[in-house]
Amino acid sequence: MKGTSSILVVTTLLALVPLVTTSNDTLNFLVMALLVALVGQGWNLLGGYGGQYSFGHAAFFGTGAYATAILQLRYGMNAWIAFGFAIAAGALVGAIIGALSFRSGLKGSYFALVTLAFAEVLRIIASVTPVTGAGVGLLVKLDLRPEAFQFQSRLPFYLIALALVAISMIVVRLIEDSRFGAYLVAVRENEEAAKALGVNVVEVKLIAMTISAAITAAGGGFYAQYFLFVDSGIAYGPWISIEALLAPIIGGVGTVFGPLLGALVVKILGEAAKLVTGDAPGLDLVIYGGVLVLVVAFAPRGIVGLVASLRDLMQRLHQTATVEDKRG
């Protein structure tokens, strides 16, 4: 498990937060941030490492959320097992959309558009079909027992969300260090060159999209279990597609810690905006959009990249200082 120790350190530190505070608001805030970090990590694998910018990760989030709710409500399945199936369902949808898009050679803006369109089609279908509760949505039955993946307090939810984020980070780290990860980055950097070197580009992108979708679907399943409610706007709405790409881009695309860092920053900014202006609709999103533009303009490698450049700068300054010292 080379390179996973930093992930374990960060996760352990976050797991200690409830020792400092158990306020519901704080835990709720952290759960939402972790949820965005999880969904963002899913996006990051495909977008950050693979360079395929999806604008429709809601397709996987929503599938995870609906699968969790539908399997429990309509088939009486245990919530934990339903959660497992939800992840598989998300992966399947990812594989299908990926197979269709990548085999047709869609990339860049075209890929962004087609993913957006798939998410919209699913949203419209979910808003009219009876199995998803049509326009009304689905309420998961209240059953506050750990066996039913429901808890009296927010603390267990927080720890589970944290565990999911940790697992997603370890998965991405392992991929990063693997041969497959190297192929994926090669596809991002220069698809033609990768193909010329014998990399099966379509297959690499397809596998990345499937794992990416599975991670994002886990976020959706968790959402349904946490709020016990899903409707078409929540599940397949554009908000989650945007947050999924916002977190890694602000934190640092193609880095393991980018999505977590970005999610925390984005959520803190949102809360700060609410504090300043009251609970006005839209303002937090205005800030998100503005930050996105600023990050693309001034810190294209995100916060992780900024920190790295800062460290390089310090090192260089330090080196010059030592050289001067020796001269002096």
Next chain:
Amino acid sequence: MLSPVILVPAVLNGLMTGAVYALVALGLTLIYGVLHIINFAHGALLTAAMFAVFFAYKLLGIDPYVAAVGLTPLFFVIGYGLQRYVIGPAAHGDDRNILLVTLGLAVVIENALLYAFRADTRTINLPYAFDVIEFGNAFLAKPRVIACGAVVGVALVLGVLMRFTSTGKAIRAVAKEKLGAELAGIDVAHIYAVTFGLGTACLAIAACLLLPTYYVNPHAGNAFVLVAFTVVVLGGMGSIIGALLGGLFVGVVESLSGLYLGESLGQIGIFVMFILVLLFRPSGLFGERA
């Protein structure tokens, strides 16, 4: 099978809805043709234009058709400024960055409107909004007939502009061969911004044509822009004639599928068509390049 008595008006109405789609798509395809990127802020800018028309009428009593005279140049300037001072510098010439910047702009504009005007849906009541023109056995809403005529006019003006003016020639040169155009002394950043301005100006006209019969809320533009994406892909990215024909075609398809399948499924028809075209013929029906 439905009788011509129902079918003909449905087709005619579809054509007229399609005309507005075509106008929105015209702006989008123009921007794509030169910048080679998809402008995700297009829908939000359309919404902004619709609010501008709404308030011009509510606060100043300016008729939407008259407002076009002022709003079209205003939105040209807004579009020019956005491309020249925000999108261009922020994107550093990278396509993926342009996607993200326009997406960020869309989120900012849409939610600023939501913050300022709340989610309320507003309409204006014009005396002529419900006038009809009799055409054979079909009754056609007057504002839609006007919209249809105006769109054909705009497309003609744009066509002439692109063909015969030096700016138009420069735009086409930049679209074809950016580096070559630059070497020939064309100010590429300026041409990019002019194109973006023209695309945005189309939205102002579209908003003026829409408002007499349509409503406005902070998300109103989205309904059109997703259709406009379809039209642009269908018509071939960057093709003006493709946008015009594609818009009319999609309007008719929506009208007919609404007739046979019901309102909400008519929308799915458009998206499914969109996905199919993207998957099987991403160069579009009239496009030159993939």
